[in-house]
Amino acid sequence: MVYNIEHMFDLEVAAMAGRIILLADMESFYASVETARRPSLRGKPVVVCGDPERRHGIVLAASKEAKAWGIKTGMLAGECRSLCRETVFVRPHMALYIQVSLQITDIFRRYTDRVFPYSIDEQFLDMTGCEKLFGPPRDMAALINGHILRETGVKSRIGIGDNLLQAKMACDNFAKKIPDGIFRLTGENYAAHTGPLPVRCLFGVGSRMERNLHRIGVITIGDLAGLPLENLKRRWGINGEVLWLNARGIDYAGIHSLGREGRKGVGHAMTLPRDYMERGQIDVVLLEITEEVCRRARSLGKVGRVVNVYCRGADFDFPTGFSRQRKLPEPTAETLDIYPVVTQLFYTFWDRQPVRTLGVGLSSLMEGRLTQLSLFEDREKKLALSRTMDTVRNRFGATSIFRLSSLSPGSQLFERATKIGGHEA
């Protein structure tokens, strides 16, 4: 018997039917958390935003009321003010948001042991086999939404699907847009509901891919699902195949294996509080970022083979910058092995314009249990030094031991130490 490949996928869809996956998304998460603990803010256009006078003055979250005025995440504080004069600015409290996010995970765990946090405000729940306990999927979702609102004061929306992809699509494109905040997609109704949506609504389609798809006459998700698979594979390889599968509601490898597991690289980027121009000051920050990246790799017990340097220019009107990588001769996670490569890459590609954001990445990670000994340097000593510094920092904090250069102008170490993800803790 000859199967054609597209029929094979249909069979797979049938096999997967019967699973119940939920994606719960917290509405305006940071803003909701702030409103929940300060009831006086309720009903007001609340914007969570760093110091409006500094670089951190970017909107991290906006309440439903603020969004109604056209305020969006990523805007500058000044822009919000000109859109809505009543805007209430609230400084972020990252430690609190993490705590609430964990609290929500705990609530989910009362319903199922299969909870997969996807981001700080999105979590997947596998509710397969729980119908006897909590009723049909829609009832489960209503129960969970009510529970979260009661315990945290945050409103959640839930997308339901036969797999992670369908749940994500149900949540982003439907549940978020209707008052009761619950929507279910299944293998049977996926095409009918998502088919008419513009192709940019599909998970995995960014603005560039949208342009590419428009160019070949694909306007809706249905158009994409209707194309022959071979056609997309030829144009975009594996990426084209994944989009085609997404358009048909087939989840290839569980939405990219839910991120974290089997990670291939570690990276760290920093938006600077002011524009950097001077070589010495840039060097200090690059060293601090490199140290952080290497520390993370070491804490995972890994060494890396490829170093990446990222830079973004300061001028918004003429966005400049680069991202360049270089292969190392030997895999390593030693700050002082990697730092010279970082500066070499940076000064090769930097256009000498003011710098706003700097980042360093280490990828092609592998197990770092073995150390190749060297004839002309004492590697064991070097490794022992970083291991000791890591231990001291883990126990006494990030600023308990540092390189002398962190006392020179430009250093961000002490300021960053009080923050989470660059925002106020």
Next chain:
Amino acid sequence: MELFFEQEAVHKALQTVHKAIPLRTPMNILKGVFLNLQGNQLSLTATDLELGIRTLTEVQGLADGSIILPERFVEIVKNLPPGPVHMRVERDAALITKEDIVFNLQGFPSEEFPQFPKGGEGETVTLPGFLLTEMLQKTLITVSPDQSKPAFTGVNFHIQGDLLTLTSSDTFRLSVIKDKIRDMEAGDREFIVPAKSLRELVRILQEEDLVTLQVEKGLALFSFRGTVLTTGLLAEKFPNVSRVIPKDAFTRVKVNKNLLEMALTRGFLLADTEIHTVNLRVEEKQMILNSTSTLGSNTEKIPLLGFEGEEVSLIMNIRFLHEVLRVMPGGEILMRFKGNTGPCIMEPLTDLDFLYLALPVKPD
């Protein structure tokens, strides 16, 4: 410039020089071969300003002259049928005629080609091609690919009287090979030649060639059989390696080279990362090799032909043991160890003065 040349001879000459043509260069004239005819001698030159190769070939000259022809010239000559070919140069273009085949190839004026270094007054050293090739093959395996350590990207030449010592290291391994150069008194000189140039030299050198080496002003010239290879030297100082070679050893064993090589080849079959390691246990009667990866494991036992000292157990990058065996002469080799984290030294049992040293890997 006008001449008749034999396709086979010029094809061979082009094969000698064409690897010196740079892959990428902002200077178009370097992406070609400089031809110069004087009487019946045609010289062909290519250079990337670091490495330069010039070779002479016998032709039937009709009118002296010179031109730079683009790299395509190499392919054109390669694809012509054998036998005499006529070539005439007029206004920076070459008209190449072979029976009914006619090529008109645009070139560049020859005056723009960089000066080729002339061997001058400096002292010279002469040694047979087969010897130089053998010495280079053994040292080129331990050259470092890491451009951030320039001194290690070449082979260190050290001439002391009539003794030539070649040394190279990638900081994890080290090769030292020595030989007497006859009829020569060349004083004491030390310089580092880039590995890239030496690989070209090994490619074009033939066993029966007699090579004259001359060093001056940051340049080395290797001359043989109507061919001259020049290369810039690395302006670096090679570290003193004698202090990292232990004089004594705790363990000395003799082992059959082929058995070891085959065992390591099999150990490689389970490699799943770029750095595959082998656990080496040296006991009184045998050497036990165990390599393990996520794919599984392989164990090999090799009988020892001689054993002195104490038992050791160390982890080595399998490539560091395997690569050198290919260039090790003789059927048996001597291996020395100094404890579980000391180096592993390999030497042939022939009269060749060659030493290879590799450091182990230390587990966490």
